[in-house]
Amino acid sequence: MKIAILSDIHDNIWNLDVILKHIQHTHTMLFCGDLCSPFVLVKIGEGYNKPIHTVFGNNDGDRAHITRLSKNYSHVHLHGEIMKETFNGNLFCVNHYPEIALEIAHSNKFDVVCHGHNHxxxxxxxNKTTLINPGSVMGYLPREKKDVDPTYVIYDTVTREAEGYKLNGIKEVSLYSAIL
Incomplete structure (x- = not known):
């Protein structure tokens, strides 16, 4: 089973459209927070018809509207601040914040811990746990005030391989691969 892991869209629907085309072969999506505007949930819900599991980030301001919109898509599952789910025998935990993710990863209770926030x-x-920050779909590092390539990760639950990808213009380029 292949799982697409994305984070921090921040309304950049142009990068999102490209990434959605690249991840159609995956079986489910995990989103680590910061859709930002509610319409981004609509873009994801209509652009990816397999299960989508998402947590909220600090910039998801209109959570009530995002929640209402999610009810239009039976394959979209909102988990609030934290998600704990098993996929093909791999126990995942997803939240938005790196500090929380690091503590969870150190507990060694999960196979994979995912987060976003810092792009x-x-x-x-x-040991037992793989820690993944897929980077940002947005393609910007706010603290450094600089553009970067948008990134995401595909995790294979059979091989336990996590592979990162970046968009270089509109071309997908392999960024990092590790069998973990």
């Missing part, structure tokens, strides 16, 4: 792509493994 910095990262994959690492510590």
């Amino acid at each position: 910095q792509f990262h994959i690492s493994s510590d």
